[in-house]
Amino acid sequence: MEVRYEKNIITPENVHLFAYTNIDEVKGEIKGIVVDFHGLNFNTYKTEASDLEKEMGSKGILSIMPYYGPWSWMNDQAIKYVDLVVETVCKRDNVDIGKVKVVYLGGSMGGLSAMVYTRYARVTPNACFVFCPVCDLKYHAHERPDLPRTVYIAFSNGECDIEENIERHSPFHLAEEMPDIPYVIMHGTADQSVNKQIHSDRLVEKLRSLGRNVEYIEVEGAGHCTFRGYPERDVFYSKLMDTIV
DSSP states (O other): OOOOTTTSSSSSTTTOOOOEOOOGOOOSSSSSEEEEOOOOOOOOOOOOOOOHHHHHHHEEEEEEEOOOOOOOOHHHHHHHHHHHHHHHHHHTOOOGGGSSSSEEETTTTHHHHHHHHHOOSSOOOOOOEEOOOOOHHHHHHTTTTTTTHHHHHHHHTTSSHHHHHHHTTHHHGGGGGGOOOEEEEEEEEOSSSOOOOIIHHHHHHHHHOOOOOOOOEETTTBBTTOTTTHHHHHHHHHHHHHHHO
């Protein structure tokens, strides 16, 4: 298919080039939508559904994974991109997003993206499920040597200075503005990439102090986004499914 770079580049006919969906796995009427936010450095063009996406499809859940950029950190461009992708997928699949339940899901940078997107998205979700999320982006920007370049690229061209721009896309700094919806946060105690104490522990405390509904699943011994074999993983995804169906 030829892709023409015009004003309406993302259309129902070509949206599959801009996001992966499990539409071929969905059985019957679409009951809800999960917008699945990928992590840092993700640059794969997906062609097959994961086991989780197949399970979602069997329950009538449409999963959308927008390709919003491997180093975007849910900056303003990424927010606009995801808005357009979700809107276009819904148009393609004849879904009235105002009449179905919606969950935002993600891990690591995807966890940050899911939470930041709750604040800025055109559609506020019914719930947000995240694991090993980056919560304090100002801290994380220097937490590992591979990170400063990614954050600089994401936020150096904003309308405000880079420090302010980072805070506008950091869940810990956005907590007061995040919507009053249920949040389910899962983090492993042995995470060496996103420090649990600095990130999830502090955000959970802050959100609860603001009266938000937060369930915190702490997984003893689990590393960064490595929950296979841990029963807490099944609990996490079971709760996600139950939120929709």
